[in-house]
Amino acid sequence: MSKFKQIFSYSVLILASVISIFPFLWMIVSSTNKSVDVTKGRLLPGSHFMQNLTNLLDTVDVVSALINSAKISIITTVVAMLIASLAGYGFEIFKSKSKDILFNFLLLSMMIPFAALMVPLFRMFGSISQTVSMIGIDTLAAVILPTVTTAFLIFFFRQSTKMFPKEILEAGRIDGLTELGVFFRIYVPTMKTTYAAAAIITFMSSWNSYLWPLVVLQSPEKQTIPLLISNLGSSYSPDFGVIMTAIVIATLPAALLFFIMQKHFVAGMMGSVK
Amino acid sequence: MKKVLALFLVSILLLSACSSGSKEKANSGNAKDTKEITVWAWDPNFNIKAMNLAKEAYKSENPDLKIKIVENAQADIVQKLNTSLSSGTTKGLPNIVLIEDYRAQSFLKAYPDMFQELTGSFKAADFAPYKLAPTSLDGKNYGLPFDTGVTGLYVRTDYLEKAGYKVADLKDIDWKKYIEIGKKVKEATGKQMLTLDPKDLGLIRMMIQTSGSWYLKKDGVTPDIAGNAALKEAFKTYKEILDADLVKPVSDWSQFVAGFNSGDVATVPTGNWITPSIKSEASQAGKWAVVAMPKQTGINGSVNASNLGGSSWYVLNIPGKEKAMDFLAKTFGSNVDFYQTLNKEMGAIGTYKPAAEGEAYKAADEFFGGQKIISDFASWTEQIPQVNYGMHTYAIEDIIAVGMQDYLKGKDIDKVLADAQKQAEEQIK
Amino acid sequence: MIPAKANQNLQTTKSGRKIRVKNAAIGWSFVIIATVMICLFYFYPMVQALILSFQSGTGTNLTFTGIDNYARLFKDPTFITTVKNTVIYLVIQVPVMILLALFLSVLLNNKTLKLKGVFRTAIFLPCVTSLVAYSVIFKYLFGQDGIINIMLMKVSFISEPIQWLTDPFWAKIAIIIAITWRWTGYNMIFYLSALQNVDESIYEAAKIDGASSFQQFFKITIPMLKPIILFTSITSTIGTLQLFDEVMNITKGGPGNSTMTISQYIYNLSFKYTPDFGYAATVSYAIVIMIIIFSIIQFKVAGDKNE
CATH class of the missing domain: 3.40.190.10 (Periplasmic binding protein-like II)
Structure with missing residues (x-):
């Protein structure tokens, strides 16, 4: 790599990083400031973090909201990975005319805005509540079920499988592995980066999801983190210092998860299986 | 193969664990148990605080009733109410809800029969006249006037x-x-x-x-x-x-x-x-x-008086409505002492006219150079067209x-x- | 449900038909859970929404009005404005963002690069950052006396502050910047994960043949990543046509509907105004139709024949 190229790469990446990270840093700085300073856009760290934190912990139950959000996001991510990768694998490896039609049909489900599905979905869970209260309104299951399978993820797994070296699957079959064995022993380990990307994206969208949990969860003790933050802003004179503190606490898990998972995006990982 | 089964089992277990964990409380919002009523409102410094004071005031009257106050942002309440009411599912609805005056008519007309008529449970003439139009429909009172947006x-x-x-x-x-x-x-x-x-x-x-x-x-x-x-x-x-x-x-x-x-x-x-x-x-x-x-x-x-925002309390037509009506009538609907406390504790100005005679309304505010702002606002309230x-x-x-x-x-x-x-x-x- | 035994007799053609049936059964069993879940939680409510789109009225007072709602779309100036706005966002923002994301991911995929993890995390952070924080800071940055105006004026790029959020034209630009800022890192992740599947030796061969970086990018990287580029452009198109969060949180559609999107209009029809869920469903289906058209175009352009 030439010197020029190197300088060019670094300056572009540094610039992109600075622009990207600025609001994030400001958010952290703001969590140490008084409400008035936050609204004025103060850029320097202050000394109010502990006070903001105490106020936050006194007024709302952040811990249980974090636990609720974690439960929902972890279950959603694990189950979603399984269902979507099985389907993505199935659609691509066992390709057939009728499956392609089904696949395109499933893609349709991505195209409607969620707002349009909310009322029918709510009615559906309302009637489920009468018989099976375990998955009815105001349960975590009701939050998870409608969002755990997305055509989006199936589509992603299928497109990634297109670039997958299929010969190695054949090798596995010849070695006498069952079809599920091929999937779990060969496909899953080889597709590690795809799983990492999919898990990050799924966790993040589940962690931040707002509209559906808002309508389906009723009891305050089941509240998730985004709902809690929304409530903090419900006042005519919201305390932005406290809100920013809550946001920092809410954002860190997702950011941390990304930092841990991104190690899987190392060039040449595929080399090991070639 | 074992891995699959294990994963499936774990996820199913997790799913059932979190749903059964919530099962015990599944009825809480349902008001089947009419010993408890639920209230939805926004703004902890104002509406929620006022509701908490009302809860205290009512306790001496009726110690058996449990009042659960749930805080949500206003936009969130509007979304939740609309979704529940339009799907015809009453599960999880509150007994009492705060609705902004600008939106009241749209709720009352869009969901007929879902709101409980309150006519007669309080004396409408005791409230600032400008609050009555948005809170009633076809000559019947549905909302109990609360804060003024004077x-x-x-x-x-x-x-x-x-x-x-x-x-x-x-x-x-x-x-x-x-x-x-x-x-x-x-x-x-x-x-x-x-x-x-x-x-x-x-x-x-x-x-x-x-x-x-x-x-x-x-x-x-x-x-x-x-x-x-x-x-x-x-x-x-x-x-x-x-x-x-x-x-x-x-x-x-x-x-x-x-x-x-x-x-x-x-x-x-x-x-x-x-x-x-x-x-x-x-x-x-x-x-x-x-x-x-x-x-x-x-x-x-x-005239030199107007209004911006302001909201009122509504009772939903679901089990528990009688208790909810009684609670509202005996606090926000008629209790002068309660309004005095409201005023002393949080500087709230209601739209209940008899309360304006009280001492708390005449207090001077040093931040405003000793101006009796509450009493000024109260007098403007009565002039709002x-x-x-x-x-x-x-x-x-x-x-x-x-x-x-x-x-x-x-x-x-x-x-x-x-x-x-x-x-x-x-x-x- | 779970595919049980292997199709190890794939090659043995004793009785071809039987095997094909068995293979088909295994294939179907891989996709069955997903299909059932999507039918239950997407298609069932979608059908209900479709029925709703032929009704009109406030709240629960709905009556069947036939295709009136669909006819209303063409006469509704607010709807037409939102379609225009949304298409402007789509046409300008999606290509810019995808190229930017591709470019960054190629830079980041360089083996000799140091601090890769830090860069990756930093560029990904915008889409993790809470919308609330992001909207407060964007409103502040783009404010009348916000940092962006101050900086632009310092370098004498402009003489008067730009009315970023209060002028109809600049507000659109601000929204496009905001979406690009938030979603570039997100799309980059898909490319990064896909780049791992590209065989290094192809690049080595190209280098020996004397291909420049540019040539490598256009002749190797882009064709190799085609399935994922197609995926991100379709999902970004869907995301932009359903754009809601950014607009709702930064400009609320204003000033005077100049930044309002179709999705925000659906929200307003359902929740901000006296709810008319029937017409809101109609507008939703208008989005569905637009997305289908755009997706077909993209599949055609990408030449992805699912061969």
Whole structure:
């Protein structure tokens, strides 16, 4: 790599990083400031973090909201990975005319805005509540079920499988592995980066999801983190210092998860299986 | 293979674990158990606090009733209510809910039979008359009037003095005079007169209500835009204020608050609920006063009193409604002592007239140079012209906001209003 | 449900038909859970929404009005404005963002690069950052006396502050910047994960043949990543046509509907105004139709024949 190229790469990446990270840093700085300073856009760290934190912990139950959000996001991510990768694998490896039609049909489900599905979905869970209260309104299951399978993820797994070296699957079959064995022993380990990307994206969208949990969860003790933050802003004179503190606490898990998972995006990982 | 099974088992276990964990409480919001009622409201410093005080006051009366107060942002409450009510699922609905007056008619008409009639459970004549129109439908009371959105003009006395004005000079003025003063203040201090958020027409709403006018005719359904003299005057005033460069543009609530907290503007024309935010900048103590809202220039019957926002309590027609009605009637509906506490504890101004006689209303506020602001607001409350907000305040406001942009760009005012009228008539049926 | 035994007799063609049936059964069993879940939680409510789109009225007072709602779309100036706005966002923003994301991911995929993890995390952060924080800071940055105006004025790029959020034209630009800022890192992740599947030796061969970086990018990287580029452009198109969060939180659609999107209009029809869920469903289906058209175009352009 030439010197020029190197300088060019670094300056572009540094610039992109600075622009990207600025609001994030400001958010952290703001969590140490008084409400008035936050609204004025103060850029320097202050000394109010502990006070903001105490106020936050006194007024709302952040811990249980974090636990609720974690439960929902972890279950959603694990189950979603399984269902979507099985389907993505199935659609691509066992390709057939009728499956392609089904696949395109499933893609349709991505195209409607969620707002349009909310009322029918709510009615559906309302009637489920009468018989099976375990998955009815105001349960975590009701939050998870409608969002755990997305055509989006199936589509992603299928497109990634297109670039997958299929010969190695054949090798596995010849070695006498069952079809599920091929999937779990060969496909899953080889597709590690795809799983990492999919898990990050799924966790993040589940962690931040707002509209559906808002309508389906009723009891305050089941509240998730985004709902809690929304409530903090419900006042005519919201305390932005406290809100920013809550946001920092809410954002860190997702950011941390990304930092841990991104190690899987190392060039040449595929080399090991070639 | 084993791995698959294990994964499946784990996920199923997890799923069932979290759903069974919530099962025990599944009935809590359902009000099947009528020993408990649920209340939804927003704003912890105001509505929630008031509800908690009401809960305390009611405890001596009826210690058995458990009252669960759930805090949600207003937009969230609107979404949850609409989704539940329109799906016909009553599970999880609260017994009592706070609804903004501008939206009340739309809820009452969109979901007939879902709200409990309250006629007779409180004396309607005891409440500020302007609150009764939005809270009733077909002559029946559905909402129990709560806070007032009575407006005032918060002014920086120090800035005014620099421009040679006293607070008395701003009492009972009209908008023409306001602009005149504004220009002088700008000259003397370099400060803008007010902040405006171009996507929020609250100022227009305040202006037209001083003249007893609204976006809709008295029936609450027919758009009243073209040929509405008060609205036309409000548009003109709005543009004059902008043209005179008296405005610091803002784009959200926090910037609005920052505008006066950092001393960038000389006045804040808004609802009395802003008082805590004004007072949050302690260094400005003694520099503020509140005067009555300016009235419209050249409009007959325009008064120096208006309203912005404000909300009322509603009871849903689900099991537990009797208890909920009784609770409201004995607290917000009739209890003078309770209103005194409300006032002492949190400076809240209700719309219950008998409460205004109490001592707490006459307290002087040192932040406002010893002005008895509560009593001033209370007296303005009684003068607010009664208008029917009808069903479509926000739908029409979005149409008018487009018209306002056209008008500011130079389109003829009558054409702007006529076009808006046409679009409104087509959109709302 | 779970595919049980292997199709190890894939090659043995004793009785071809039987095997094909068995293979088909295994293939179907991989996709069955997903299909059932999507039918239950997407298609069932979608059908209900479709029925709803032929009704009109406030709240629960709905009556069947036939295709009136669909006819209303063409006469509704607000709807037409929102379609225009949304298409402007789509046409300008999606290509810019995808190229930017591709470019960054290629830079980041360089083996010799140091601090890769830090860069990756930093660029990904915008889409993790809470919308609330992001909207407060954007409103502040783009404010009348916000940092962006101050900086632009310092370098004498402009003489007067730009009315970023209060002027109809600049507000659109601000929204486009905001979406690009938030979603570039997100799309980059898909490319990064896909780049791992590209065989290094192809690049080595190209280098030996004397291909420049540019040539490598256009002749190797882009064709190799085609399935994922197609995926991200379709999902970004869907995301932009359903754009809601950014607009709702930064400009609320203003000033005067100049930044309002179709999705926000659906929200307003359902929740801000007196609810008309029937017409809201109609507008939703208008989005569905637009997305289908755009997706077909993209599949055609990408030449992805699912061969």
